[in-house]
Amino acid sequence: MAAWPVTTPLPPEPCTLTELAGVPVRHDGRFRGAITVRQAPGESLSSVEHRLVGDLAAQAGLVLELRATAQRLVAAGDAARRRLERDLHDGAQQRLVTVAMELGGVVRLAATGAAAEVAARADDVRRQLLEATAELREMARGLHPAVLTQDGLEAAIEFLADRSPLPVRLTMSVARRLPSEVESTAYFVVSEGLTNAAKHSGAGTVAVRIVLAEAGLLVEVTDDGCGGAAVRAGSGLEGLADRLATLDARLTIVSDQAGTRLSTVIPCA
Structure with missing residues (x-):
């Protein structure tokens, strides 16, 4: 009211x-x-x-x-991502892992028979399959990270921080599970912020703060880089701003020579 x-x-x-x-x-x-x-x-x-x-x-x-x-479209999109992640994990990814294991056996057998060329070629194929499996895993994680569904927002953000090429100072205070669309949107805000800081800002460190307050879920990603971040047509930040708008939230960007701060408050009553 x-x-x-x-x-x-x-x-x-x-x-x-x-x-x-x-x-x-x-x-x-x-x-x-x-x-x-x-x-x-x-x-x-x-x-x-x-x-x-x-x-x-x-x-x-x-x-x-x-x-x-x-909001229904966001929820439906998240559900579709989760289904695709499961399909990738249970289908193609598992088949690739099985083939790689079989090739490992072929390599060992060929090596004992002194067929060095066969062993080398089979080992190369095995390496390519393992690389393809890793790419599938990364693609599935980008669509909807399994750790977010299984373990919640805090574990998912810690996962992002651990994988960041830049040191991340993480502050989190979220005492309960939130609606899935809120958690996934917060995850993508942090993911986009960390990615942009690593690729474009020249930053040395990044600070991530996520706090559940009365107004909603506060999400901030701050780096000490060169600035210059802005919402441009077709950019990841534009997609992020559109996604936040469907949840009645707004992406705020402060970006200058002192660094860049992405922030939002996502309603989650």
Whole structure:
């Protein structure tokens, strides 16, 4: 529930729409909420004001429906990533591992028979298969990290910090599991921040802070690099900003000669 001006006190709960003269907000026949107008005693809405409130309710219904649709798309995308990760892990990746093990046996057999050329070629094929397996593992992890699903946000962020080529100072205070779309979005904020710092900033260190507060999940990634980060068309930061917007969050970027800070607060009530 909200009110304008911001100094207007909210009505006590529970209340009914009739008591507040509310205009229902609907979209496609579904009730989404209500817009209420409170005026001084003795005043009433004119016909023009009634139409304005009705038009506002209609627009609000569309906005709320678009936001709900966007959030469903994020959740569906995350679920699709998890399914693809499972398929990669249980299917192609396992087959490649099996083939690599078989080739290892071939290498040993060929070596004992003094077939050095066969052994060398088989060992080269085995190496390529292992590289392909590693690439599949990295691709699956980028789609949706298994550690995030299994062990939660803190373990997933620690995993990112351990793999970062730059030293990471990590501060986390998240006492409970959060909705999957919130956890995965926070993970990708940190992942993008660490990747950009390592590739583009020339930074020496990175600080990551994740704190669960009353307003939501605060996520900050700060480096001491050369700055210059910005949201550009087709960039990872643009995709990140779009993803955050579907969760009613905003990506804030402060980037100058002192370094770059990416920050956001993701609602997670």
